[in-house]
Every structure is written in C-alpha cells, then in structure tokens.
Amino acid sequence: MWHGSKNLAKKMHAAGQQKGCSILLQWIKDICNYFWFCCKMTENFDNFYDMWAGLLNHVTGEHEWPLDAGQRPSGERRDKAWIENGSVAHRALSEVILNQRWLKEVHKYLHFRSTAELESFHNHILMYASKRFSFSRPVYEARIFLAGLDYNHHVHRPPRRKPDGSVQYRKLYNKKSRKWCLYAIKEEKDYRYIPQLQRAIVGKRVASGRGLPRLTAATQSDPRQYGVLFVAPASSTQQPLKSQASRGQSKKQML
Incomplete structure (x- = not known):
C-alpha cells in the first residue's frame, strides 16, 4: 500500500x-x-x-x-x-x-495491507547496526536485540502534552505538496529496561564463574580481516600525478 x-x-x-x-x-x-x-x-x-x-x-x-x-x-x-x-x-x-x-x-493493493510498521522497524535497526560498519556475528546479533528491545518498549509512547493538557505538535513543510503538515510529538524515551538488562548481564557473568576474556582471536569468517576492498587495483604514484591537477594549477605547473 x-x-x-x-x-x-x-x-x-x-x-x-x-x-x-x-x-x-x-x-x-x-x-x-x-x-x-x-x-x-x-x-x-x-x-x-x-x-x-x-x-x-x-x-x-x-x-x-x-x-x-x-x-x-x-x-x-x-x-x-x-x-x-x-x-x-x-x-x-x-x-x-x-x-x-x-x-x-x-x-x-486491494488486500489493503501495509508494511509501514515493518519498514519503520528496519529503519530503527540502522540506529544500532549501521550499514556503514562491519560487525562480527555475535556483535550484530546483540545490536539487533537491543534495537528490538528499544522499539518494542517505546513504540506505543503517548503524545507529549502541554501544560493545558492539549497535544503538542510539530510543523513540517512538505516541498512536494507545498503544504505544512502537523505531527504529534511523542514523550521522550525513558529506557527503563536498561538497568534490568544490566543486572541480568552482570548476574549471568558472576554465575558463570569465568572472567572477561582479555584477547579474542578473529575467526576465519570475520570480514574485517580483508580490510578495505578496492574496486580497481591500486596504481603507482606517478600515474595519478600526471593525470590530475589541483584547482587553479595546471598540469605543467605541477610537473
């Protein structure tokens, strides 16, 4: 839809x-x-x-x-x-x-089904696991779980109220329709589940009888071992020096 x-x-x-x-x-x-x-x-x-x-x-x-x-x-x-x-x-x-x-x-579209909430959750995941960074599998799974906890806890937040009890709105201008639109502002996030989550993590670590690992060996499937991936092979320094020129300076002046 x-x-x-x-x-x-x-x-x-x-x-x-x-x-x-x-x-x-x-x-x-x-x-x-x-x-x-x-x-x-x-x-x-x-x-x-x-x-x-x-x-x-x-x-x-x-x-x-x-x-x-x-x-x-x-x-x-x-x-x-x-x-x-x-x-x-x-x-x-x-x-x-x-x-x-x-x-x-x-x-x-006649089934009248919308994926707006699912797409909103996928967009929310990017706050915890951006596509610009690579993560190991355990770290990525942990970030996804944190995103799910955050989304489920705050998705039904009530709208923010003014001192007189009316709903507080925010005006946004739509360039396409050339109109102002109103959106209700929700209450601030409280993250009340974080202390409980921290206690559970510390309790599980204490009950395990093991300390925190100092060094962790990279696995063979870790993509970070490949470093930056280049589309084209790197050329020598002299080749781009001959072809490119700085602003306001000709190639002859550089040479």
Missing part, C-alpha cells in the same frame, strides 16, 4: 510541475488518501475503478470527498481551490489516475 501511494504521489508531483498544473500539488495528499480509501472499501478491480474514476468529479466540486464526509463541519472554508473541469490540470490528473500501466498494479 505504501509503495503504491508513494508511486502515485511521485506521478502527481511530476504532473504538477507542468505549466498550468501547479494546483495539483495542493491535492497530492488528498488524492493519496482517497487511493487508500478506495483500496480499503473495494474487494475487486471493477469496484475500485468505479470509485477511483469518480475522483475526476470529486476534485471539480461536483461531489463531496468520501474521506471528508463527517470530518469537517458544514460551511467551513476550504484550504484549496477546486480543479476546473476540462482544464489543463484536470486533463493531466486524468492521465495520471487512469494510466493503464499503473492500473495494472492496483490488484496488489
């Missing part, structure tokens, strides 16, 4: 860069939300297409948005203008949402 919505947003952003189509940038988030709504409410492609094609009427003001029904009080002023029917922007929108190549992938 997330990938389908992201792909749709990229196509909408590209269409909004065309002359006379800048109004589409204001509708990116609403159209992506409507895509999620259509995938949730339909079970087959025919039903999806009927709802999805109706988007061309919704954006012109002929009907209310299904997602907005009941969420906005009547008489509230809209924060965006309607798209004129038959205009350049309306035709560009039609080419995006009715693109046959994109519609062939829609059946993958």
Whole structure:
C-alpha cells in the first residue's frame, strides 16, 4: 500500500510541475488518501475503478470527498481551490489516475495491507547496526536485540502534552505538496529496561564463574580481516600525478 501511494504521489508531483498544473500539488495528499480509501472499501478491480474514476468529479466540486464526509463541519472554508473541469490540470490528473500501466498494479493493493510498521522497524535497526560498519556475528546479533528491545518498549509512547493538557505538535513543510503538515510529538524515551538488562548481564557473568576474556582471536569468517576492498587495483604514484591537477594549477605547473 505504501509503495503504491508513494508511486502515485511521485506521478502527481511530476504532473504538477507542468505549466498550468501547479494546483495539483495542493491535492497530492488528498488524492493519496482517497487511493487508500478506495483500496480499503473495494474487494475487486471493477469496484475500485468505479470509485477511483469518480475522483475526476470529486476534485471539480461536483461531489463531496468520501474521506471528508463527517470530518469537517458544514460551511467551513476550504484550504484549496477546486480543479476546473476540462482544464489543463484536470486533463493531466486524468492521465495520471487512469494510466493503464499503473492500473495494472492496483490488484496488489486491494488486500489493503501495509508494511509501514515493518519498514519503520528496519529503519530503527540502522540506529544500532549501521550499514556503514562491519560487525562480527555475535556483535550484530546483540545490536539487533537491543534495537528490538528499544522499539518494542517505546513504540506505543503517548503524545507529549502541554501544560493545558492539549497535544503538542510539530510543523513540517512538505516541498512536494507545498503544504505544512502537523505531527504529534511523542514523550521522550525513558529506557527503563536498561538497568534490568544490566543486572541480568552482570548476574549471568558472576554465575558463570569465568572472567572477561582479555584477547579474542578473529575467526576465519570475520570480514574485517580483508580490510578495505578496492574496486580497481591500486596504481603507482606517478600515474595519478600526471593525470590530475589541483584547482587553479595546471598540469605543467605541477610537473
């Protein structure tokens, strides 16, 4: 689902860069939300297409948005203008949402399953085990376990509250849609599981009857023994000296 919505947003952003189509940038988030709504409410492609094609009427003001029904009080002023029917922007929108190549992938999203939480956890792992560094297998496993403990303990943190009890938000500007978005700020992490984990580690070490090892021999599978891996073999010093030149200095001056 997330990938389908992201792909749709990229196509909408590209269409909004065309002359006379800048109004589409204001509708990116609403159209992506409507895509999620259509995938949730339909079970087959025919039903999806009927709802999805109706988007061309919704954006012109002929009907209310299904997602907005009941969420906005009547008489509230809209924060965006309607798209004129038959205009350049309306035709560009039609080419995006009715693109046959994109519609062939829609059946993958009708199950309405999202991997957002899984991808969030994978991104969280990089805080403990960055791809820029190599780790031995025991160290890597320990870092993954720490990432899992951190994620599970703090994933359901409540939002931060102001002194008056209201939720504290943070404003972020989206360059693609050219709109400000609000995100609730969560409470700070407390890491209350760390002391318990430390006691368990020390207790297991004391009960083992062994001291800490001073030196550890590298295993044959340790990738660090290979050092830095070069794509091309190293050349002599004279060869790059003849070919490269510093800024503001010619090759003849260097020689």
